[in-house]
Amino acid sequence: xxxxxxxxxxxxxxxxxxxxxxxxxxxxxxxxxxxxxxxxxxxxxxxxxxxxxxxxxxxxxxxxxxxxxxxxxxxxxxxxxxxxxxxxxxxxxxxxxxxxxxxxxxxxxxxxxxxxxxxxxxxxxxxxxxxxxxxxxxxxxxxxxxxxxxxxxxxxxxxxxxxxxxxxxxxxxxxxxxxxxxxxxxxxxxxxxxxxxxxxxxxxxxxxxxxxxxxxxxxxxxxxxxxxxxxxxxxxxxxxxxxxxxxxxxxxxxxxxxxxxxxxxxxxxxxxxxxxxxxxxxxxxxxxxxxxxxxxxxxxxxxxx
Amino acid sequence: xxxxxxxxxxxxxxxxxxxxxxxxxxxxxxxxxxxxxxxxxxxxxxxxxxxxxxxxxxxxxxxxxxxxxxxxxxxxxxxxxxxxxxxxxxxxxxxxxxxxxxxxxxxxxxxxxxxxxxxxxxxxxxxxxxxxxxxxxxxxxxxxxxxxxxxxxxxxxxxxxxxxxxxxxxxxxxxxxxxxxxxxxxxxxxxxxxxxxxxxxxxxxxxxxxxxxxxxxxxxxxxxxxxxxxxxxxxxxxxxxxxxxxxxxxxxxxxxxxxxxxxxxxxxxxxxxxxxxxxxxxxxxxxxxxxxxxxxxxxxxxxxxxxxxxxxxxxxxxxxxxxxxxxxxxxxxxxxxxxxxxx
Numbered sequence: 001x002x003x004x005x006x007x008x009x010x011x012x013x014x015x016x017x018x019x020x021x022x023x024x025x026x027x028x029x030x031x032x033x034x035x036x037x038x039x040x041x042x043x044x045x046x047x048x049x050x051x052x053x054x055x056x057x058x059x060x061x062x063x064x065x066x067x068x069x070x071x072x073x074x075x076x077x078x079x080x081x082x083x084x085x086x087x088x089x090x091x092x093x094x095x096x097x098x099x100x101x102x103x104x105x106x107x108x109x110x111x112x113x114x115x116x117x118x119x120x121x122x123x124x125x126x127x128x129x130x131x132x133x134x135x136x137x138x139x140x141x142x143x144x145x146x147x148x149x150x151x152x153x154x155x156x157x158x159x160x161x162x163x164x165x166x167x168x169x170x171x172x173x174x175x176x177x178x179x180x181x182x183x184x185x186x187x188x189x190x191x192x193x194x195x196x197x198x199x200x201x202x203x204x205x206x207x208x209x210x211x212x213x214x215x216x217x218x219x220x221x222x223x224x225x226x227x228x229x230x231x232x233x234x235x236x237x238x239x240x241x242x243x244x245x246x247x248x249x250x251x252x253x254x255x256x257x258x259x260x261x262x263x264x265x266x267x268x269x270x271x272x273x274x275x276x277x278x279x280x281x282x283x284x285x286x287x288x289x290x291x292x293x294x295x296x297x298x299x300x301x302x303x304x305x
Numbered sequence: 306x307x308x309x310x311x312x313x314x315x316x317x318x319x320x321x322x323x324x325x326x327x328x329x330x331x332x333x334x335x336x337x338x339x340x341x342x343x344x345x346x347x348x349x350x351x352x353x354x355x356x357x358x359x360x361x362x363x364x365x366x367x368x369x370x371x372x373x374x375x376x377x378x379x380x381x382x383x384x385x386x387x388x389x390x391x392x393x394x395x396x397x398x399x400x401x402x403x404x405x406x407x408x409x410x411x412x413x414x415x416x417x418x419x420x421x422x423x424x425x426x427x428x429x430x431x432x433x434x435x436x437x438x439x440x441x442x443x444x445x446x447x448x449x450x451x452x453x454x455x456x457x458x459x460x461x462x463x464x465x466x467x468x469x470x471x472x473x474x475x476x477x478x479x480x481x482x483x484x485x486x487x488x489x490x491x492x493x494x495x496x497x498x499x500x501x502x503x504x505x506x507x508x509x510x511x512x513x514x515x516x517x518x519x520x521x522x523x524x525x526x527x528x529x530x531x532x533x534x535x536x537x538x539x540x541x542x543x544x545x546x547x548x549x550x551x552x553x554x555x556x557x558x559x560x561x562x563x564x565x566x567x568x569x570x571x572x573x574x575x576x577x578x579x580x581x582x583x584x585x586x587x588x589x590x591x592x593x594x595x596x597x598x599x600x601x602x603x604x605x606x607x608x609x610x611x612x613x614x615x616x617x618x619x620x621x622x623x624x625x626x627x628x629x630x631x632x633x634x635x636x637x638x639x640x641x642x643x644x645x646x647x648x
Contacts, residue, residue, distance in 0.1 A: 052367060
């Protein structure tokens with residue numbers, strides 16, 4: 001993320017002869033493993049679906065039509081707006097927003113705390129934050145499931161101390177999905193915020209304090225604007241993968257209600273077998289993410305000029 | 306041990322393995338469906354390295370092969386209707402007469418089956434039924450009706466796991482409504498849609514590989530499940546009963562097929578012959594707790610299997626039915642119902 005590093009004007013002369021080539025490996029990797037597949041998806045989304053998976057090389061808008069219009073069970077009713085997929089998208093966006101807000105609420109104080117420790121202990125704190133993430137995401141999500149199930153340790157503990165009379169229904173709910181997303185991506189929020197708070201010059205806070213600024217004002221008018229790039233980077237890093245997540249909805253949400261990721265997965269891997277539609281849904285998701293990033297980039301460049 | 310010696314010894318082990326095995330065999334199989342000891346026995350007997358990937362539904366198997374994994378696996382184990390579909394899609398390699406030494410071991414009733422006439426592409430692996438099981442601690446009433454899934458009593462509502470398998474859910478729903486599978490009648494399809502959309506409010510989750518665990522852990526109080534898988538859940542301590550409902554239930558047979566462009570065709574045939582040996586396929590049956598389609602397995606079977614309630618439809622149960630292969634128009638309606646169910 002190029003966020004907040006807009007001061008690359010002091011180019012070292014050491015690499016100037018080869019400067020044009022420095023990005024070559026990145027371009028190759030991005031070109032081969034990102035652009036080509038994305039273009040392929042774009043093409044596939046405009047093809048005709050083959051029965052039982054696969055595509056027929058004939059141009060068709062059927063996939064996008066299916067996304068927008070509901071033509072009834074047999075495909076011959078007058079077209080109406082199809083709410084099914086919009087519902088799935090809105091649900092995913094709300095889940096991703098929720099995860100982002102939760103991550104921010106917990107991640108910002110955590111990052112601030114770490115950044116204000118003595119320099120020699122910060123590495124340990126950061127290490128502690130990252131330790132759970134050395135375990136595979138799948139294992140962590142399954143473990144979460146064991147924790148929150150009806151007769152799992154969480155419910156049993158709450159029952160034992162008498163907070164609740166009957167087990168809380170947590171598993172297979174939207175709340176469980178939210179919890180899974182939030183927990184999966186928390187470090188993506190902590191680390192960028194930490195990086196920007198660490199560079200923050202605390203003399204600014206002291207100066208403001210000396211001038212009798214209340215703590216809230218210092219936070220709002222001085223600290224937050226300075227570390228904003230880190231916060232935004234963190235939000236994007238949490239929001240975007242949450243939007244396309246399918247492990248958490250599948251394992252914690254019981255795969256009962258689709259999020260975008262599971263809808264797309266189902267088109268390629270599951271029962272439905274409609275590749276163009278899966279590709280179209282991916283393209284719509286990608287466009288939404290790009291729009292968010294474009295707004296962010298424009299806001300950034302406006303701020304810097 | 307420093308990292309260099311570690312790497313060195315790993316490389317040595319790898320090289321030793323590669324040198325030891327005559328060849329390799331790549332299986333694409335269901336989850337929890339073959340005992341590890343049986344694979345090791347085959348590896349030792351024929352000096353072949355076996356690798357295995359797993360899938361969790363017939364549809365996932367088809368999708369993966371069509372998406373480009375054809376050519377990397379030798380054998381797969383599709384269910385009955387999927388054998389027919391895969392053969393129709395040209396994903397299978399025909400087995401010529403005489404290529405399988407043990408073909409004569411196939412039980413006569415499983416030799417000329419509708420999904421693979423004359424057993425051109427497949428051999429029997431296991432057969433069993435799909436219906437549902439109910440936790441008797443939660444619900445003590447009558448469970449001999451598909452209403453348990455589609456119109457559940459209050460004790461079970463919201464505590465039901467469904468298999469994430471379109472074919473089986475649609476077949477059970479059709480049985481519940483008393484309509485033929487793959488019906489092309491619009492009113493019947495509408496009714497099917499209405500039934501499923503209404504019933505889904507009472508379902509907690511969709512999942513096939515989790516079907517046993519949710520019953521054992523108590524996450525689900527009832528769930529669609531295969532008979533042997535339910536027996537395993539019971540053995541793991543769940544107080545559940547497998548139902549053979551009045552309306553009928555799904556019967557299936559999983560079959561080992563030779564995939565087109567198999568990289569190790571000869572070893573694949575060896576493995577098929579190996580699985581047609583009564584002793585070997587009986588080991589699968591003892592592990593998975595279904596039934597084999599091979600003659601002479603009886604003496605190798607765990608005696609408990611024969612008397613297990615999961616393996617013996619009760620008196621008065623509805624008929625068992627194989628899943629039908631629908632035409633494209635009906636299948637597209639099914640796909641739409643299935644997607645709506647999840648949105």
